[in-house]
Amino acid sequence: MSPSGRIVGTTSTTNIKIMRTLLLSALLLTTGAGAIAQELRLSGGYNGSNVSEAGDERWKGQAGYQFGADVLLGTRWFVKGGAHFMVRNINYSVAAIDDQGNPTENVNEFRYTSQYLRVPIHAGLRLLDPVDAPLFNIYIMAGPTALFLLKSDLDNDAITVKTNPAQWYVGAGGGLQFGAVFIEGGYDVAMTNVFKGNSFNTNPKVNQVYALVGVRLKLASD
Numbered sequence: 073m074s075p076s077g078r079i080v081g082t083t084s085t086t087n088i089k090i091m092r093t094l095l096l097s098a099l100l101l102t103t104g105a106g107a108i109a110q111e112l113r114l115s116g117g118y119n120g121s122n123v124s125e126a127g128d129e130r131w132k133g134q135a136g137y138q139f140g141a142d143v144l145l146g147t148r149w150f151v152k153g154g155a156h157f158m159v160r161n162i163n164y165s166v167a168a169i170d171d172q173g174n175p176t177e178n179v180n181e182f183r184y185t186s187q188y189l190r191v192p193i194h195a196g197l198r199l200l201d202p203v204d205a206p207l208f209n210i211y212i213m214a215g216p217t218a219l220f221l222l223k224s225d226l227d228n229d230a231i232t233v234k235t236n237p238a239q240w241y242v243g244a245g246g247g248l249q250f251g252a253v254f255i256e257g258g259y260d261v262a263m264t265n266v267f268k269g270n271s272f273n274t275n276p277k278v279n280q281v282y283a284l285v286g287v288r289l290k291l292a293s294d
Contacts, residue, residue, distance in 0.1 A: 115286025
């Protein structure tokens with residue numbers, strides 16, 4: 073902890089290189105496979121946080137949102153990569169302490185808000201053969217996701233924490249498509265902690281759940 077009252081988020085040279093690599097990979101998905109079907113997917117929706125290590129601060133996930141684009145390559149089997157702007161909210165509460173050092177019934181609650189570039193790269197399978205061009209289809213998918221810190225804010229001027237510039241996830245999900253419209257949801261398990269070091273008595277890992285709705289724009293087909 074520090075009395076300076078700021079959240080510090082730094083992006084290292086290594087993480088910048090990783091971000092560029094993942095974004096380049098997503099770009100190549102749009103241009104590098106002319107022989108297989110290609111889709112551009114625009115979507116937006118909800119994200120929630122499931123704190124796996126709540127600790128003494130009683131971390132609790134709150135609703136957030138995200139929006140962005142994905143490119144999908146393949147027919148029945150596919151690869152999907154994209155970039156999304158994401159806002160995540162988590163609260164923590166701390167009980168006040170009296171003159172004898174005992175906790176009181178008064179609880180102070182603060183909100184930590186962070187903005188990320190979310191970059192998922194997933195492999196998936198459509199359960200119905202798309203060769204027949206069905207109006208309806210179901211798909212499942214799994215793979216890694218990276219979060220790159222853009223901005224963070226903690227509404228408590230008494231402490232400073234350093235936010236990890238990159239956080240890594242592994243998750244799975246699925247979706248339904250109805251013609252040009254789709255809905256999608258999934259769950260990502262955190263591989264890294266939110267903060268660098270031990271800024272609090274605990275350093276939480278925050279698993280993510282999300283639900284999106286969007287449109288499918290067909291770019292090309294074989």
